[in-house]
Amino acid sequence: MSTNSEPSGRQTPQVYRRRRLLVLLGIVAVVVAIVLIIVRPGASSGDEGSQSAPPASESAAPETAIPTEPTAVDGDPCGPEQITVEAITDKSSYAADEQPQLSVTITNTGKNVCVLNAGTKAQVFTVTSGDEVYWTSTDCQTDPVDAEVSLTPGTPISSSAPIVWDRTRSNPETCTGPRETVPGGGASYHLAVAVDGFESAEQKQFLLY
Structure with a gap:
């Protein structure tokens, strides 16, 4: 089957x-x-290898603010960078019977009006010859006064009245008595001036006969 x-x-x-x-x-x-x-699955497009860097605005360290210099305004105290002091004599040489007249000119070379003490209390006149100091205005100064003045940029101011030097050596111990006459005969001397702590950049030379 x-x-x-x-x-x-x-x-x-x-x-x-x-x-x-x-x-x-x-x-x-x-x-x-x-x-x-x-x-x-589960990885974002930025997860491959390493995460993408954050924007520069996020990753950069915050910048440290740099302080700016204070802006000078009219009426501020004068600074050394804006003051020029010039020692002045009325002549460059003096005969035996002539006495030098000493003064000072102050100029504000800055951009703003500044203030300083230009009184006789803040003025120092010094006469030297070589390394020797012969005379200083503060040795026998009487009745010194303060005088605050405002200096306009580019406008020099000068002594209202010159100081007359009697050609003698100064000494605080002999202010009321006779003093020694300094050498003449063509001797060279130099004048330096300081006002309110600002010193003349150069000394003024003059001769005594």
């Missing part, structure tokens, strides 16, 4: 369908794995 059996070399259609399904699932799994490797 014969039976209708499938040939031994062939499989049923269900088997082939299952195989194709398994192959398809394998391919899908491989594709999904590749996609996961490339996309890396």
